[in-house]
Amino acid sequence: MAASSEDLRYLSGLGNTFSSEAVPGSLPVTQNSPLVCPLGLYAEQLSGTSFTTPRAQNLRTWLYRIKPSVTHEPFHPREPHHGRLVGEFDRATTVATPTQLRWRPAEVPQDPLLDFIDGLYTVCGAGSSFLRHGYAIHMYAANKSMDGCAFCNADGDFLIVPQQGSFRFAVDLPDGPSRGYVSEIFGTHFQLPDLGPIGANGLASPRDFLSPTAWFEQAHRPGYMIVQKYGGELFTATQDFSPFNVVAWHGNYVPFKYDLSRFCPFNTVLFDHGDPSVNTVLTAPTDKPGVALLDFVIFPPRWLVAENTFRPPYYHRNCMSEFMGLIYGIYEAKADGFVPGGASLHSCMTPHGPDTKTYEATISRADANREPFRLSGTLAFMFESSLIPRVCRWALDSPCRDLDYYQCWIGLKSHFSSHDKNGAKTASEPADAADTP
Numbered sequence: 001m002a003a004s005s006e007d008l009r010y011l012s013g014l015g016n017t018f019s020s021e022a023v024p025g026s027l028p029v030t031q032n033s034p035l036v037c038p039l040g041l042y043a044e045q046l047s048g049t050s051f052t053t054p055r056a057q058n059l060r061t062w063l064y065r066i067k068p069s070v071t072h073e074p075f076h077p078r079e080p081h082h083g084r085l086v087g088e089f090d091r092a093t094t095v096a097t098p099t100q101l102r103w104r105p106a107e108v109p110q111d112p113l114l115d116f117i118d119g120l121y122t123v124c125g126a127g128s129s130f131l132r133h134g135y136a137i138h139m140y141a142a143n144k145s146m147d148g149c150a151f152c153n154a155d156g157d158f159l160i161v162p163q164q165g166s167f168r169f170a171v172d173l174p175d176g177p178s179r180g181y182v183s184e185i186f187g188t189h190f191q192l193p194d195l196g197p198i199g200a201n202g203l204a205s206p207r208d209f210l211s212p213t214a215w216f217e218q219a220h221r222p223g224y225m226i227v228q229k230y231g232g233e234l235f236t237a238t239q240d241f242s243p244f245n246v247v248a249w250h251g252n253y254v255p256f257k258y259d260l261s262r263f264c265p266f267n268t269v270l271f272d273h274g275d276p277s278v279n280t281v282l283t284a285p286t287d288k289p290g291v292a293l294l295d296f297v298i299f300p301p302r303w304l305v306a307e308n309t310f311r312p313p314y315y316h317r318n319c320m321s322e323f324m325g326l327i328y329g330i331y332e333a334k335a336d337g338f339v340p341g342g343a344s345l346h347s348c349m350t351p352h353g354p355d356t357k358t359y360e361a362t363i364s365r366a367d368a369n370r371e372p373f374r375l376s377g378t379l380a381f382m383f384e385s386s387l388i389p390r391v392c393r394w395a396l397d398s399p400c401r402d403l404d405y406y407q408c409w410i411g412l413k414s415h416f417s418s419h420d421k422n423g424a425k426t427a428s429e430p431a432d433a434a435d436t437p
């Protein structure tokens, strides 16, 4: 049995410490671990950071369960094992490539039936879940709800971006098939970015992050399967009850969901194209200030108003690596080939930017680019990391791979002329000394 959507209630606010009880009086009030918990529940602490992590980053939750998580048969490697998940990105498992990569969307299969776990496969990543440093980027296509089965991840935190369909955890598919993207971060957690000079408000607001309230099912469930992801591998163990048996809880280590349409974008209002960091929804920091293990950045509908400016993304090479996906619509830098459900990867220092069609259309519509323009009906995103990803062999060999991707820039022709019709300096005239880098 799953909770119907009417049963689902949420608590609002990222980073808050919450309390929730499904039965009045089920949450111990003056201590975490009483000799006997109210209503005969078991107390269980879930630690998301080391015990001694400084208070501002410390994450833990106290759960009051009908039976504790420990009550299960031994773990075994999961069978059948599709073996397309990676937790350590080394030469044995993955490939290094500076090539611009792009993939068409994976078909959501009719057959075989795949739930979220079987439909999940790693595309690329860096580091190691064992060393608690790094990340993995996965994609999934699923056509079946998880039934009598729950997923648990010992390796890291999942940030799931459904592109099609809807689901809830353990992944039920109430409206048919689903497809999407997952970033997984090892050894750290997502937080809201600092806002700097933007001030106290803007971008993603803490109150729009929703965490579920306590909810439980009590029935005897023989053969309930727990799938544990550990070191990039899957293990299963059975138990005779549902793990969704938390009658009460309190703490700040909680799952949350966020509706991207709530994002309040900021942008340049006079000239030039701002850097995409201004659209960061969540960031997973490293120890170096301003250097992310993984930023989740979006390119939402918004007004483009910059004057005398090439408004699409600029051509660039970035020491950060950029994995992109498209949820719906057309991405502003690619006239075609980058479609909803597809993906691209531009690794550290790999040149990229608008395709030829976008460049030519933009500069030939110079007048139109002086008018405010509402970019509508589109939502793209980027997972951006300071760690260079290695790519899974099956992703490189996938029939969805767009081997002609590079062609989208081959048509970029020289527009250079030594006589600038706007009267600016020409190539034959040396620049002023002060202008010389």
Ligand SMILES: O=C(O)Cc1cc(O)ccc1O
Binding pocket: 274, 275, 276, 312, 313, 314, 316, 318, 322, 333, 352, 353, 382
């Ligand atoms: O490469 C991309 O399309 C993402 C991106 C968008 C943008 O507006 C500026 C820089 C950047 O990397």
Ligand SMILES: [Fe+2]
Binding pocket: 316, 318, 322, 346, 352
């Ligand atoms: Fe980029």
